[in-house]
Amino acid sequence: MPNTPLLTSLITVLAVLLLNWGDPVLAALPTGSAVTDGAAILRNALPIEQKDLRKMQDTLEATSKVVGSSKGNRWVALNEAAASSQYLVITRKKSILEAIPEASREEGEALLESLGETVQALGDEASNQNIDGFIDLRRKSLKQIGxxxxxxxxxxxxxxxxxxxxxxxxxxxxxxxxxxTKGNINAVIDGYNAPLTAGAFVDLALKGFYDGLPFTRAEDNYVLQSGDPTGPESGYIDPTTKKERQVPLEIRIPEEATPFYNQTFEDIGLYKATPVLPFAALGTLGWAHSDQAIDDGSSQFFLFLYDAELTPAGLNLVDGRNAAFGYVVEGSDLLKKLEVGDQILSIKVVDGADRLKPHA
Structure with a gap:
């Protein structure tokens, strides 16, 4: 990434003005909109407090509200967002690296260098008013930040x-x-915010439990469900206990350090709360339980078919009643093509299997 004194000075002056006056991208936009992108939700759900990366992330994510605008001043906002990101990479490198555990610092330094090159190119696309190039590089930048x-x-x-x-x-x-049977889907499973639910799912995936099981429920703009084993059982039978293994309802909200267990939001009076992992994106993975109990989910899960009008974020009937435990990050367009009778051919854990612990 070019890092001449002149470039650094120009970026520093501009970004200091931006940071001191508040973020113009955010200031010009309506507030209160729910985040409906699974990758963005996952970034926000990480248990971290590094303000510089969060500032850069928030600034770039906020541009999603102006990239589609036909107003001429959108390029002012996009140039400012790119300049602010460049400034943070250049001037906050030390503080960002110091926050990374020493064992991962070398990897972090390489990532930060790549991020610097990406946001530099992002600024070039904004200057050239190339919206497709800007969107592609913003996506890449946010992936690197994540x-x-x-x-x-x-x-x-x-x-x-x-x-x-x-x-x-x-x-x-x-x-x-x-x-x-209709294609492949990649998902990130979040054990930071739903460790038992995520653990049950990953454990069963590693056991091959889901391989060959059909989708048993497919409701347009609502859910796509699977995980019901063949035979009379409705869940996973632990070979040691010979009993169905059941997972408690597990939901965390931002204000609490740990999840609530076996309590719905209604039970505890949180009628307007939003979970850390909300059902707010196409392909939110949720854990199913029966209508009679909230702690008897065993193996069945569903993919939430988010629709902005029919199942709006924050106003659906699932948040606070079921546990979300991950998000589809690739292949979400496939979800609305799957039907009852289509099958899960396999679920492979491609990363993170070492983070699964069989018990405490």
């Missing part, structure tokens, strides 16, 4: 209640590839 933010997490941030010691738990994140 990778950097993931390096910031050191130890698992809280203790899971002892009553669940026998259950598997995912102490971090995993990436899975879901192969279906």
């Amino acid at each position: 990778d950097l933010e993931a390096l910031l997490v050191n130890d698992f941030p809280y203790t899971i209640p002892e009553e669940f010691n026998s259950l598997p738990r995912l102490l971090g994140r995993a990436t899975v590839s879901i192969k279906t």
Whole structure:
């Protein structure tokens, strides 16, 4: 990335003005819109507090509200967002690297160098008013920021209640590839915010439990469900206990350090709360339970078919009643093509299997 004194000075002057006056991209936009992109939700759900990366992330994500605008001043906002990001990479490099655990610092330095090159190119696309190029490089920048933010997490941030010691738990994140009869889907499974739910899913995926199972429910603009084993059982039978393994309802909100267990939002009076992992994106993975209980989910899961009008973020009937535990990050367009009778051919854990612990 070019880093001449002149370039640095120009970026510094511009970005200082931007940071001191507030973010013009954010200021010019309506507030209160729910985040509906799974990758963005996952970035925001990481248990980190690195303000410089968060500032850069928020600034770039906010441009999504102006890239489609036909107003001439959109390029002013996009140039400012790119300049602010360049400034943060150049001037906050030391503080960002110091926040990364030493074991991952070399990887972080390489990522930060690549990010610097990307946001420099992002600024060029904004200057040239190339909207397609800007969108592609913004996506790449946000992916690099997310990778950097993931390096910031050191130890698992809280203790899971002892009553669940026998259950598997995912102490971090995993990436899975879901192969279906109509194509492939990739998803990130989030154990930071739903460790027992994510742990049960990854454990069953590693066991090959889901391979060959059909989708048993497909409701337009609502859910696509699978995980019901063949035979009379409705869930996974633990070979040791000979009983169905059941996972408690597990939901975390931003104001709490740990999830709530076996309580719906209605039970605890949180009628307007938003979970850290909301059902707000096409391909949100949710854990199914029966109508009679909230702690009897065993193996069945669903993919939420988010629709901005029919199942709007924050106003659906699933948040606070079911646990979300991940998001589809590739192949979400395939979801609305799948029907009852289509099959999961396999679910492979392509990253993060080492973060699964069989019990406490």
